[in-house]
Structures are given as C-alpha cells and as structure tokens.
Amino acid sequence: MSDNEKAADEGNETITIRIRDQTGEETFFKIKKTTKMQKVFETYASRKGIQSSSIRFMLDGERILPDATPKMLEMDDQDQIDCMLEQTGGRSF
Amino acid sequence: MQTMLFVDDPVRGNPLRPTADAIRALDGEEWLSTILIDHLLQTTLKGCVPDHVLIGSSDCYSYFSTYNDKLDKHDCADTVQTMRGGLQAYAKSEFRYISAACHQGHFFVVDVTFDSRHPAIFKQVNVYDSLSITSRRRATAVLGRLQRFLSGFCFHGLDHNLLLLEKQDYVVQQAVFRNCPKQNNSHDCGLFAVAIIWHLLEGKEIHSSVFTQDHIGVLREALYRGLSSNAE
Numbered sequence: 491m492s493d494n495e496k497a498a499d500e501g502n503e504t505i506t507i508r509i510r511d512q513t514g515e516e517t518f519f520k521i522k523k524t525t526k527m528q529k530v531f532e533t534y535a536s537r538k539g540i541q542s543s544s545i546r547f548m549l550d551g552e553r554i555l556p557d558a559t560p561k562m563l564e565m566d567d568q569d570q571i572d573c574m575l576e577q578t579g580g581r582s583f
Numbered sequence: 584m585q586t587m588l589f590v591d592d593p594v595r596g597n598p599l600r601p602t603a604d605a606i607r608a609l610d611g612e613e614w615l616s617t618i619l620i621d622h623l624l625q626t627t628l629k630g631c632v633p634d635h636v637l638i639g640s641s642d643c644y645s646y647f648s649t650y651n652d653k654l655d656k657h658d659c660a661d662t663v664q665t666m667r668g669g670l671q672a673y674a675k676s677e678f679r680y681i682s683a684a685c686h687q688g689h690f691f692v693v694d695v696t697f698d699s700r701h702p703a704i705f706k707q708v709n710v711y712d713s714l715s716i717t718s719r720r721r722a723t724a725v726l727g728r729l730q731r732f733l734s735g736f737c738f739h740g741l742d743h744n745l746l747l748l749e750k751q752d753y754v755v756q757q758a759v760f761r762n763c764p765k766q767n768n769s770h771d772c773g774l775f776a777v778a779i780i781w782h783l784l785e786g787k788e789i790h791s792s793v794f795t796q797d798h799i800g801v802l803r804e805a806l807y808r809g810l811s812s813n814a815e
Contacts, residue, residue, distance in 0.1 A: 512645055512648070512649065514652075541602050541604075543600055543601070543602045543618070544602055544605070544616070544618060546591065546618070546640075546642065548591070548646075548649075550662050550665045550666055551587050551588075551650065551662075551665075551666040551669065551670070552587065552588065553588075553591050553596055553597055555597050570659070570662070572649050574642050574645045574646065574649070576605070576616045576617045576618045576642070577616065577617050577642065577645070577685050577688070578608075578613075578614040578615060578616050578617070578685075578688065579614055579615065579617070579620075579641075579685045579688050579689050579690040579772055579773055580613070580614030580615065580688065580689075580769055580770035580771065580772055580773065581688055581689040581690075581714055581766075581769060581770075581772045
C-alpha cells in the first residue's frame with residue numbers, strides 16, 4: 491500500500507463517539523476520523539432543538555473547537571464528549 | 584506535563600461566540616446567558632489578567648458537577664487520569680480563582696485564593712452577591728463542588744489533600760460574604776458580577792457604593808450597542 495493509499499485509508503476510518511449531557515443521557519455518533527466536529531455539534535444541537543453555539547463541548551476537560559477533527563484530538567472509538575448547555579441568570583426577588 | 588485550563592478559563596481559552604439571541608437579551612430586561620457573560624470577560628480582560636489569577640467559566644457549577652461525577656465512574660478512569668495530570672500544576676503554587684458563577688438562575692462572584700504551602704490551603708474565600716438577601720445555600724453548593732473538584736483532581740494524592748477530604752464543608756466554612764453593590768431589579772446580576780470582577784482585578788476595595796445600579800444600566804446599553812454592531 492502506498493503512502494497516499496494509507497492516508498486515504500486512515501481518513502476513511504470510522505469511530506463511534508458518545509456525547510453525554512448534564513443529565514447523563516448519551517447520544518452516539520459514528521463518524522470518520524477526518525470529519526470536523528462542527529458537523530457533529532450541529533447535528534446534535536438540531537436533534538435537541540437548540541443552537542450549537544449555546545452548547546460547550548468538552549473532551550477531557552478541554553473545550554473542543556468546531557474545526558477540530560477526531561484525528562487532531564486523538565480520539566479513540568467510544569470516547570466520550572461532555573456537553574454543557576448555557577444557563578441564564580438574572581434573579582427575580 | 585501540559586497544564587490544563589482551570590474550568591474553561593474564558594480569558595485564556597478559545598473564543599466564545601454568543602448567539603444573536605443571547606446578545607439581544609442585553610437590550611431590555613432579559614436574563615443573560617453564561618456564554619455571553621464569559622464572552623464579556625474574555626473580550627474585556629484578555630491580556631490583562633496576571634498569570635496567578637484564573638478566571639473560571641460562569642458555568643463552573645456544571646463543570647464541577649460533571650467532572651466530580653466522573654471520579655466515581657470506572658469507565659472514566661482514563662479521563663480522570665488525564666485531567667489530574669494537567670490540573671495538578673495548579674496545586675504547586677499560589678493561585679487566585681475568580682468566577683462569575685451561575686447557579687439556579689443567579690450569577691454571583693466567587694473569589695478564592697488557594698496555596699498548597701499555606702497550612703489551611705486557602706488564604707481567603709470571598710463571595711460577592713448582588714442580591715439584597717444573599718443565599719448562603721446557593722454559594723455553598725458551588726463551593727462544595729469546588730472543594731470536591733480540587734481534592735479529586737488538583738490536590739489528589741498530596742498530603743494536604745487530607746484537609747479537603749476530612750471536612751466536606753471545609754471551603755464553605757472559610758467563606759466570607761463580603762459587602763458589595765446591590766441590584767434593585769430582577770435581571771442585572773450577571774453584569775454586577777462582571778463589574779465586581781473588573782474592580783477586583785484593578786485591586787479596588789469592594790464596598791456597597793463602589794458602583795451603582797445606574798452604572799450597570801449604562802453599561803448594559805453600551806455593551807448592547809458594541810456587541811450588536813460587531814455582530815452585524
């Protein structure tokens with residue numbers, strides 16, 4: 491296998507990742523290692539009926555940038571992403 | 584070992600982009616979102632915060648809760664190990680941790696100076712709450728979670744962690760509720776918290792008239808004009 495074929499093969503490799511919300515509910519995504527996380531975030535948010543920019547996605551304590559890919563993040567199969575939905579505050583008396 | 588950002592420090596972290604709806608909340612009497620508050624801290628404080636001061640995300644209660652839960656889960660052992668490796672750098676010297684914590688629909692400021700070389704670990708734990716009737720319970724929830732996060736990650740395995748493990752309300756006991764300006768409405772606590780953080784970082788003493796509700800009203804309008812014109 492040439493280097494180019496190896497690179498193409500690596501790009502096609504798929505993994506399953508889990509997004510876990512604050513209630514503990516998990517949503518599974520099967521994606522390529524070269525897919526931008528933005529695509530996952532938007533799909534997740536639209537399923538939940540919210541805007542992706544109102545959620546923070548975290549991997550091992552670090553916030554994930556939308557342009558990152560699983561390959562860049564060194565993610566493995568079944569890795570878990572935590573998500574935090576923004577809250578609002580003002581406080582009524 | 585790479586140092587990890589302490590609870591998604593907005594000043595040192597990646598850019599946060601509030602939604603148009605979140606910005607529009609400034610135009611009127613809406614409650615503000617945690618991402619908007621962190622965005623305000625990010626844009627106004629970037630490059631002006633000393634190295635030993637950490638600004639925590641206003642969603643810190645959610646973060647502490649999520650990561651503390653991982654401490655008890657067998658399938659999260661790798662995550663916990665990775666985070667400990669990155670966060671333990673914070674236990675080696677004196678740090679001040681300030682956040683506009685949001686919990687149960689209210690923003691208030693938590694200002695903690697901790698130092699592993701100090702016999703009590705903490706030099707001071709201050710809470711600034713803009714409500715006339717402060718809720719000790721709400722601050723207690725955040726500080727209790729902070730304590731477990733510190734003992735489970737940053738101070739894990741170190742001798743003085745025993746203090747944190749033995750007394751579950753150790754941080755809460757040291758908390759002092761400081762006098763500060765009070766809001767006279769039901770929607771400005773987020774901006775009071777941001778203004779208190781600005782004053783703390785300028786080294787000013789916080790008292791009840793260091794700024795007023797009128798200042799916050801002007802600030803709200805100015806921020807709305809600035810953010811909405813940038814978003815266009």
